[in-house]
Amino acid sequence: MNNFTYYNPTKIIFGENTISRIVREIPSDAVVLMTYGGGSIKKNGTYDQVKKALKNYEILEFGGIEANPQYSTLMKAVELCRDKQVDFLLAVGGGSVIDGTKFIAAAVPFEGDPWDMPAKGAKVEKALPFGAVLTLPATGSEMNAFAVVSRKEIGKKLSFGAPPHTFPQFSVLDPSFTRTLSARQRGNGVTDAFIHVTEQYLTYPQGAAVTDRMAEGILKVLIDEGPEYVRESGDMKAAANIVWAASMALNGLLATGVVTDWATHSIGHELTVLHNIDHARTLAIIWPGMMKVMQEEKRDKLLQFAQRVWDVRAGSEQEQIEEGIRRTEEFFNSLQVPTRLSDYDLGEDTIDKIIENLKDNGFTALGEQKKVTPEKVRSILSHRL
Amino acid sequence: MNNFTYYNPTKIIFGENTISRIVREIPSDAVVLMTYGGGSIKKNGTYDQVKKALKNYEILEFGGIEANPQYSTLMKAVELCRDKQVDFLLAVGGGSVIDGTKFIAAAVPFEGDPWDMPAKGAKVEKALPFGAVLTLPATGSEMNAFAVVSRKEIGKKLSFGAPPHTFPQFSVLDPSFTRTLSARQRGNGVTDAFIHVTEQYLTYPQGAAVTDRMAEGILKVLIDEGPEYVRESGDMKAAANIVWAASMALNGLLATGVVTDWATHSIGHELTVLHNIDHARTLAIIWPGMMKVMQEEKRDKLLQFAQRVWDVRAGSEQEQIEEGIRRTEEFFNSLQVPTRLSDYDLGEDTIDKIIENLKDNGFTALGEQKKVTPEKVRSILSHRL
Numbered sequence: 001m002n003n004f005t006y007y008n009p010t011k012i013i014f015g016e017n018t019i020s021r022i023v024r025e026i027p028s029d030a031v032v033l034m035t036y037g038g039g040s041i042k043k044n045g046t047y048d049q050v051k052k053a054l055k056n057y058e059i060l061e062f063g064g065i066e067a068n069p070q071y072s073t074l075m076k077a078v079e080l081c082r083d084k085q086v087d088f089l090l091a092v093g094g095g096s097v098i099d100g101t102k103f104i105a106a107a108v109p110f111e112g113d114p115w116d117m118p119a120k121g122a123k124v125e126k127a128l129p130f131g132a133v134l135t136l137p138a139t140g141s142e143m144n145a146f147a148v149v150s151r152k153e154i155g156k157k158l159s160f161g162a163p164p165h166t167f168p169q170f171s172v173l174d175p176s177f178t179r180t181l182s183a184r185q186r187g188n189g190v191t192d193a194f195i196h197v198t199e200q201y202l203t204y205p206q207g208a209a210v211t212d213r214m215a216e217g218i219l220k221v222l223i224d225e226g227p228e229y230v231r232e233s234g235d236m237k238a239a240a241n242i243v244w245a246a247s248m249a250l251n252g253l254l255a256t257g258v259v260t261d262w263a264t265h266s267i268g269h270e271l272t273v274l275h276n277i278d279h280a281r282t283l284a285i286i287w288p289g290m291m292k293v294m295q296e297e298k299r300d301k302l303l304q305f306a307q308r309v310w311d312v313r314a315g316s317e318q319e320q321i322e323e324g325i326r327r328t329e330e331f332f333n334s335l336q337v338p339t340r341l342s343d344y345d346l347g348e349d350t351i352d353k354i355i356e357n358l359k360d361n362g363f364t365a366l367g368e369q370k371k372v373t374p375e376k377v378r379s380i381l382s383h384r385l
Numbered sequence: 386m387n388n389f390t391y392y393n394p395t396k397i398i399f400g401e402n403t404i405s406r407i408v409r410e411i412p413s414d415a416v417v418l419m420t421y422g423g424g425s426i427k428k429n430g431t432y433d434q435v436k437k438a439l440k441n442y443e444i445l446e447f448g449g450i451e452a453n454p455q456y457s458t459l460m461k462a463v464e465l466c467r468d469k470q471v472d473f474l475l476a477v478g479g480g481s482v483i484d485g486t487k488f489i490a491a492a493v494p495f496e497g498d499p500w501d502m503p504a505k506g507a508k509v510e511k512a513l514p515f516g517a518v519l520t521l522p523a524t525g526s527e528m529n530a531f532a533v534v535s536r537k538e539i540g541k542k543l544s545f546g547a548p549p550h551t552f553p554q555f556s557v558l559d560p561s562f563t564r565t566l567s568a569r570q571r572g573n574g575v576t577d578a579f580i581h582v583t584e585q586y587l588t589y590p591q592g593a594a595v596t597d598r599m600a601e602g603i604l605k606v607l608i609d610e611g612p613e614y615v616r617e618s619g620d621m622k623a624a625a626n627i628v629w630a631a632s633m634a635l636n637g638l639l640a641t642g643v644v645t646d647w648a649t650h651s652i653g654h655e656l657t658v659l660h661n662i663d664h665a666r667t668l669a670i671i672w673p674g675m676m677k678v679m680q681e682e683k684r685d686k687l688l689q690f691a692q693r694v695w696d697v698r699a700g701s702e703q704e705q706i707e708e709g710i711r712r713t714e715e716f717f718n719s720l721q722v723p724t725r726l727s728d729y730d731l732g733e734d735t736i737d738k739i740i741e742n743l744k745d746n747g748f749t750a751l752g753e754q755k756k757v758t759p760e761k762v763r764s765i766l767s768h769r770l
Binding site for chain 1: 386387388389390391392393394395396397398399400401402403592593594595596598599601602603605606609610622625626629630633641642
């Protein structure tokens with residue numbers, strides 16, 4: 001178990017009909033910028049609820065933050081904030097809106113080119129305070145200080161984070177906001193949360209028993225509740241547990257005391273950049289190949305995963321490991337999430353492009369042991385044709 | 386799953402040789418009062434390490450905070466703080482020192498009689514900032530805003546908490562500080578953490594799958610690592626996991642979305658007040674009786690506990706429930722923690738006194754369903770003779 005620092009000051013306000021509580025969290029004299037995406041919050045009633053809760057505030061709005069939020073879009077919001085002296089941001093949406101809002105919050109007081117934050121790791125000394133109202137459980141952005149932003153024109157999708165400045169001050173997690181989500185959004189969300197856990201858990205034994213047990217518990221919840229949630233039955237027990245599991249999956253706790261992987265994400269990001277595949281779906285494509293190819297390095301944890309998470313007990317250790325991987329891929333498919341490049345009509349020729357793009361971002365080897373070399377990436381992707 | 390608010394801003398600095406980092410957390414111009422207990426920190430080297438880390442600070446000291454910290458002792462520290470204009474407290478010790486320091490922190494700026502905070506739930510509007518260096522994993526006080534204080538002369542042991550004011554700003558969790566702990570302190574610590582989890586988990590099904598899985602995971606870690614830790618083998622993997630498990634057991638996460646019990650604690654406190662039995666040991670006495678007597682109310686969760694935590698699968702449901710309770714009592718005994726009143730030469734006559742004391746504190750019924758009536762308490766204690 002490694003030394004670690006854990007700090008997470010985001011206040012979680014969880015449950016149905018809790019949105020009115022945000023007035024206790026935002027200074028009453030604040031000029032608030034409400035950020036959102038393509039307008040689904042107007043259809044599902046969240047927009048109205050937020051406006052009602054903040055009726056005594058001076059509120060500006062910035063809609064149109066897209067999936068994989070774009071630098072060019074976000075910079076328009078930065079200008080607006082500087083112009084209108086906004087002093088509190090409220091992100092209403094899913095991971096893309098919250099990620100974009102983190103970038104805006106840090107960029108407003110940033111001196112220099114804000115793209116340097118993700119591109120060059122430029123030091124962020126402050127940020128506008130902000131909160132979030134989550135409408136789509138998936139990324140965990142509502143309870144961490146990290147964000148991914150994209151710049152289409154130069155083919156980049158990069159992450160940045162500046163804790164403690166870029167933690168949401170609060171996040172409202174109302175599971176009833178999931179009622180209007182499509183099966184696709186639900187399946188993606190469960191898959192995204194699942195792979196956030198495995199990126200931290202499926203490495204090698206590190207003696208971190210507490211962290212392992214928590215990771216296994218979150219995975220079991222996603223497996224137990226995911227299918228019901230994706231069936232859109234309106235079951236609020238399933239929705240509530242998926243919402244809380246997705247936040248717990250990436251709030252820092254599952255990284256306590258361990259070295260983490262994230263190679264699946266790095267490769268997946270390139271699939272999104274090149275082919276505009278939903279983030280979670282890129283992960284579901286890469287993951288089974290990653291586990292098969294990196295099986296030797298991850299052997300002990302893959303066996304623990306098969307036994308503790310999937311309750312696999314029959315067969316040799318090798319058979320158990322394979323069964324764990326097989327059941328996981330089957331689980332993604334059961335959520336209506338495809339797991340093959342061919343499902344997107346992609347073939348051999350995309351593999352070279354991905355490796356090229358990764359190298360262009362300075363990649364020599366990925367993963368918790370830096371053993372995912374370009375050759376391994378080729379092998380992983382070849383498995384996924 | 387109930388609505389909840391979760392907020393925990395304590396920064397955890399975890400690992401060996403991390404104590405020097407506290408200088409980043411305490412303002413350099415602060416007048417610091419270092420609080421501690423009976424002096425064990427001078428024998429085990431912690432005192433010297435803290436003094437070295439804070440060599441550039443103005444430091445005052447207040448030692449002698451006893452187990453079950455006493456109001457009269459703590460009020461001396463309050464006077465000292467007011468006199469010397471202390472503006473930061475650093476608790477170096479176990480749960481009693483940290484609890485006592487929380488009381489001091491809140492009492493210093495309190496207008497009126499500070500005993501009103503625990504006795505009358507008087508509103509606490511502010512507190513001195515403070516941090517902790519944990520030397521004994523058990524109570525979880527290092528990562529929550531709650532404290533228990535005692536007033537021997539009137540036979541009271543009462544809890545209070547004033548989040549966010551009484552959260553430690555940081556806590557250093559260095560597992561090597563456990564090296565000099567006795568087997569008794571270790572066994573008590575594991576037992577205390579275990580029952581903190583069950584007080585939140587062993588109620589009735591509340592649909593909180595994430596919370597349940599985390600609770601079960603923490604219990605499994607205590608079961609897996611506790612015996613090695615109590616053997617004093619010096620195994621730092623076991624110690625590190627026990628330290629982190631004890632903090633996780635009572636940092637608020639295991640209460641998310643659920644109604645909690647705490648009846649075992651309420652009764653146990655009276656055993657400490659009357660007979661000066663170590664806190665954890667009172668819990669180990671009460672717990673098996675509580676589970677047996679409240680079996681009907683807790684039936685579903687006791688079965689889940691037996692199956693998921695103890696992997697009991699054989700026999701009828703009733704037999705599985707009983708096996709889970711039996712194994713837990715056996716586990717406490719394996720940690721050298723006795724579980725009977727007779728182990729302390731106590732008999733029938735103590736039962737009346739406990740019920741009388743509880744009534745004196747306003748008790749009519751305890752537990753998550755308020756079904757632990759005075760008659761049930763009599764029955765629970767009769768089981769433990």
